[in-house]
Amino acid sequence: MKLIIGLGNPGLKYEKTRHNCGFMVMDKIEEKLNVKVSQNKFKSLICTFKHKNEQVILVKPQTYMNLSGEAVIQVVNYYKINKEDILVIHDDLDLPVGKIRIRTKGSAGGQKGMKNIIDLLHTQDIPRIRIGIDNDKQIPTADYVLGKVKKEDLEVFENSIETASEAAIDFISNPIEIVMSRYNKNGQ
Numbered sequence: 001m002k003l004i005i006g007l008g009n010p011g012l013k014y015e016k017t018r019h020n021c022g023f024m025v026m027d028k029i030e031e032k033l034n035v036k037v038s039q040n041k042f043k044s045l046i047c048t049f050k051h052k053n054e055q056v057i058l059v060k061p062q063t064y065m066n067l068s069g070e071a072v073i074q075v076v077n078y079y080k081i082n083k084e085d086i087l088v089i090h091d092d093l094d095l096p097v098g099k100i101r102i103r104t105k106g107s108a109g110g111q112k113g114m115k116n117i118i119d120l121l122h123t124q125d126i127p128r129i130r131i132g133i134d135n136d137k138q139i140p141t142a143d144y145v146l147g148k149v150k151k152e153d154l155e156v157f158e159n160s161i162e163t164a165s166e167a168a169i170d171f172i173s174n175p176i177e178i179v180m181s182r183y184n185k186n187g188q
Helices: 018-032 065-079 111-119 141-145 153-171 174-183
Strands: 002-005 039-041 044-051 056-062 086-092 101-102 128-132
Touching: 002 018, 002 065, 002 153, 018 044, 018 056, 018 086, 018 128, 018 141, 018 153, 044 065, 044 153, 056 065, 056 153, 065 086, 065 111, 086 111, 086 153, 101 153, 101 174, 128 153, 153 174
Parallel strands: 002 056, 002 086, 086 128
Antiparallel strands: 039 044, 044 056, 101 128
């Protein structure tokens, strides 16, 4: 069983903001696999289905970003999911727009939703896809992450969402190390 979690904030106010790129990736996955993350359960919108003989759970926590772990721990405990079968998708201020990085573990790196997940699962050994949103030191961080991607960066940003969705789908059938070798390329 694989659990894929896209982080973001619920509500129209936050749609298409940098901080919601995890939700954007989930939308792409839904589109590609013809499923709908719509069941309201575990403080989340979820969807369970089978893909290539693997049971899959897609999750969009509805707790707001900083409390994402509250939703994630409920799903993990209910389905008894191993940490290596979890994939979290979130934004990253330390990566340039258009860059994605897949890791098997690590600190939250300042991403509060990921920090909450790490704190509640009591481990940093959680696979994740980090999507670059860059940073603008002239704008307060909260305002920046809750802002929309600049028009001139939109194409490269949308390409990173597309690539992250492909990597997440690849994770359903493959160990994270294989997904990393395929998608952690210099050009991405």
